[in-house]
Amino acid sequence: MRIRTWIVRIWPLVPILAALLFTIGLLVLFGADPVEVFQAMWQGAFGTQDKTLSVVAFTIPLLLSSLGLLLTFTAGLWNIGIEGQIVMGAVAASWVALFMDATSPVLIAVEVILAMLAGALWAGVAGILKTRGGVHEIFGGLALNSLAIIFTNYLISGPWQPPEGGSFFGTVPFREISQLSRFADSRFAPFSLLVAMVALVMVFVALRGTTWGLKLKALGQNPRSAFLLGVSSERETILAMMFCGALAGLAGAVRVLSWYDNLKQNISGGIGYLALLVVMLAAYRTLWVPLIAFFFSAVLNGAITLQLRTQLHSSLGGILTGVMVLFVLLFGSSKALGIGKSSEDEALEPDTSEIES
Amino acid sequence: MRVEIRDIRKYFGSVKANDGITLTLEEGHIYGVLGENGAGKSTLMKILSGYQPPDSGEILLNGQPHTFDSPLSALKNGVGMLYQDPHDIPPFSIVDNFLLGRDKRLRLNYRAAESELKELSSKYGFALDIQAHVDSLSLGERQQLELVRLLAGGAEVLILDEPTTGISAEQKDVLFNSMRKLAREEGKILLLVSHKLEEVQELCDHAFILRRGKYVGEMEIPCPNEKLVEMMFGQVPPRSERPTFELGDPMLELRDVNISTYRLSVKNLNLSVRAGEIFGLAGLEGSGQRLLIQACAGLVRPESGQIILDGQDITSWSYHKTRAVNVAYVAAGRLEEGLVASLSLTEHVVLAQRETDFFVDWAASGQDAQSRIEHYQIVGRPDSTAEELSGGNQQRLLFGLLWNKLKLILLEHPTRGLDVRSTNYIWNLLYQRRQDGTAIIFISPDLDEIIERSDRIAVFSGGVMSRIVDAKTTSVKEIGHMIGGQL
Known part of the structure; x- marks a missing residue:
């Protein structure tokens, strides 16, 4: 019994190990030395203080987006549109950074608030399209993603183009006062970490301790019963989308205000899609999300150095994380394989193990 | 065929749905399986028909142990089950449904299937219009179709779970006559799961009684109803x-x-x-x-x-x-329209409250759930999920959630x-x-x-x-x- 509980608890690590083995196999097949590759990746992620800080800095918007997705996934919504919500948040923050005159704290406060609003509204559109228009959030979200990216491209090549002429590269760098102050010349802004931690606590409490979180859970499991038990599916759907959008918008602001210093084409860099993978790998367990987001960030950042050091392409990082998610979906929960059999309630409710540990 | 069920155990969390059940079934008999809600009848039948595996215990067919990993593998070994809600595909035609899962070739032999279907249904007095689509049939006709499908699949043991719920009196007579014919003339084993004692008395010649996951006894039928009720409930309910x-x-x-x-x-x-x-x-x-x-x-x-x-x-x-x-509305489908399968009793209590607070007081809500469990005599714990409860207890929970x-x-x-x-x-x-x-x-x-x-x-x-x-x-x-x- 004790061994079984233990297996259920560490189960999330199994697909990660399986993915590592698979990747090692792939490396051997291409004639690369796995030890050298992983060493290079480790060096790339944590070799210097600057690199480590980059990993942390990259983690933060990924973590914020993943936290938002925890809410929508709980409510049974596939918020693919998160990518567009990140972009719209970045656009809103950039607008303030480019055109508003104020002291630094005011600027940053307005940037953050407007970015969250923009993300929430963009997500709200997808939500309303779903509840009122019968458009599935996946399709609505994809369309809104395209629109957000086109809108950015229009801005940086049109009204917001640098004075030296239009390009698809980006706006002029923002003034120093409108950016988040960074730690030791890195891309890491301590303020953003603080915000992410606050968001983590809020999402954790919302899902665990509020009636709203419970309503989302009921809605995600059985919309019909939830409705009959008094849950307003339209209201909760739109609210969940908007909360997720606000966090995504915040992620977008962190991208333009500390990772970069201006609004660029492809500002999100696929963080929204990556966040979907993080949440799937975490299997909706809130406290696993920061760890997995950090791990993803380390792998992806490490893979960049990998290309410089070895002949391998940096997309190896993408392969590793992608394969990992596939293995998680393949292995499912321990219950699906019959390992957690007589402790079924634990496998069904993996959350309970978090509280104790 | 002779079927032996030996020491079958199946636990759901802390609920012992089947707790060491042993039964022997001889050919040519119609057996009744009796027990109150949550006695473990459905669980045992689902295990016998390959729908779910037991945690331990074995099933012997003609002395040979068999394990079924799906209803199809059970049917291949001669065990078929007719569920309360027929497992058919409504938009399909009757012949398509009949062929589904049976004819595995690329090109289906419709002519043979039609004649087999006609022959079987006339043999048992079923009046099936084989041109029709399943969604135009009544529940009784869908049952007949499913029965014919199981028989054509080679079922020697037929399990019928509450087969008379929702069918007309004429259809019930047809069903019972066909069941008698199958047992008496063809030597098949029939198992009737029912709450209706009259039906068991009318049709069966032997009844097994289960209570709280355990075998409590068996009776030759006919016998006085009071005896059966006493065995089912421990005492005769007023x-x-x-x-x-x-x-x-x-x-x-x-x-x-x-x-x-x-x-x-x-x-x-x-x-x-x-x-x-x-x-x-x-x-x-x-x-x-x-x-x-x-x-x-x-x-x-x-x-x-x-x-x-x-x-x-x-x-x-x-x-x-x-x-x-x-105004309160309690729908027919408990787990589909009313309860959320994976949520706990406490979570249901919180959701269904007249006025909800922003933060959930889990300790108080758990106590609230516990007092409702006691008041409505629900077999379960505050942290049991709705799907772990038996049908009767799910209904009690639904009533326990109604406002004053x-x-x-x-x-x-x-x-x-x-x-x-x-x-x-x-x-x-x-x-x-x-x-x-x-x-x-x-x-x-x-x-x-x-x-x-x-x-x-x-x-x-x-x-x-x-x-x-x-x-x-x-x-x-x-x-x-x-x-x-x-x-």
Whole structure:
């Protein structure tokens, strides 16, 4: 019994190990030395203080987006549109950074608030399209993603183009006062970490301790019963989308205000899609999300150095994380394989193990 | 064939659904499997038919141990099960359904299938129109089709789970005759899972009795009903007395209500139900009675007319709005429409509250759930999920979630699949409810229940509501004629 509980608890690590083995196999097949590759990746992620800080800095918007997705996934919504919500948040923050005159704290406060609003509204559109228009959030979200990216491209090549002429590269760098102050010349802004931690606590409490979180859970499991038990599916759907959008918008602001210093084409860099993978790998367990987001960030950042050091392409990082998610979906929960059999309630409710540990 | 079930165990969390059951089945017999809700009948039958594996124990066919990893592998070994809800695919034609899972070739042999289907159905007296599609069939006909499919698949052991729920009296006779023929003439083994003792007495020659996951005994049939009841419940439950009750003022009034859906329209509903009255609606499924209930609940919008609740016009109100003025609706599908399978009892209690707080006080809610578990005699813990409960306990939970001081309770099949004790229990709860002046409208396919429990009755047939009859003076025969359209 004790061994079984233990297996259920560490189960999330199994697909990660399986993915590592698979990747090692792939490396051997291409004639690369796995030890050298992983060493290079480790060096790339944590070799210097600057690199480590980059990993942390990259983690933060990924973590914020993943936290938002925890809410929508709980409510049974596939918020693919998160990518567009990140972009719209970045656009809103950039607008303030480019055109508003104020002291630094005011600027940053307005940037953050407007970015969250923009993300929430963009997500709200997808939500309303779903509840009122019968458009599935996946399709609505994809369309809104395209629109957000086109809108950015229009801005940086049109009204917001640098004075030296239009390009698809980006706006002029923002003034120093409108950016988040960074730690030791890195891309890491301590303020953003603080915000992410606050968001983590809020999402954790919302899902665990509020009636709203419970309503989302009921809605995600059985919309019909939830409705009959008094849950307003339209209201909760739109609210969940908007909360997720606000966090995504915040992620977008962190991208333009500390990772970069201006609004660029492809500002999100696929963080929204990556966040979907993080949440799937975490299997909706809130406290696993920061760890997995950090791990993803380390792998992806490490893979960049990998290309410089070895002949391998940096997309190896993408392969590793992608394969990992596939293995998680393949292995499912321990219950699906019959390992957690007589402790079924634990496998069904993996959350309970978090509280104790 | 001889079937031995040896020491079967199946636990769901801490619930011991089957706790070491051993039975032996000989060919040519019809066995009844009896037990109250949660006794473990369905679990045992699902294990025998390969729907789910046991935690331990074995099944021997003709002395050889077999493990089934799916219903198909059970059928290949001669064990087939007819479920309460037929497992067929409604948009398919009958022949397609018949072939599904049987003919594995790329090109299906329709001609052979049709003749086999015809031969089998005429042999057992089933009148199946093989050109028809499944969704045009009645529940009884779908059952016959499924039975024929199982027989053609080589079933030597047939398990029938509550087969007479929702089928007509004629279909029941046809079914029972075919079951006798299968056992007596063809030497097959039949297992009838039923709550209805009369059916077991009529059809079976032997009955096994289960209680709380354990085998408690077996009886040769016929035998006195009291003996069976005693074995099922440990003691004979008192027959619930329907207390007389002084009815109050009109609580619900329907004036010229018209409802149309793309399937059915119901015209000119006029009805007045008084506070504390129990009003029964009879009729074949899909005759309009459900639309009436759903219109009162705010789930279906009437085309015209007025619905007045306690002097307030609630026509076209939304479900959540009618719920807020103390109208409750309990649907037929417990885990589909009412409970969320994976949520715990405590979580249900929190969700269903009249007023919800922003933060959940889990400790207090857990205590609340525990007190409801005690009050409604639910077999479960506050952290049990809804799907871990048996059907009867799910129904008790649904009743445990209803608010106090309701004005109107709308019920679909309130006691479907429940044993005598749970049925009495549920009705006693409803009798208590009318002390508060709650009006109750319910739908049931069981005419005895309708006549026994209602004050007044209306019958629906093809979207038309009959005259209203007094339950004290009517009979099953009269209601039966009305269901048949003689309104």
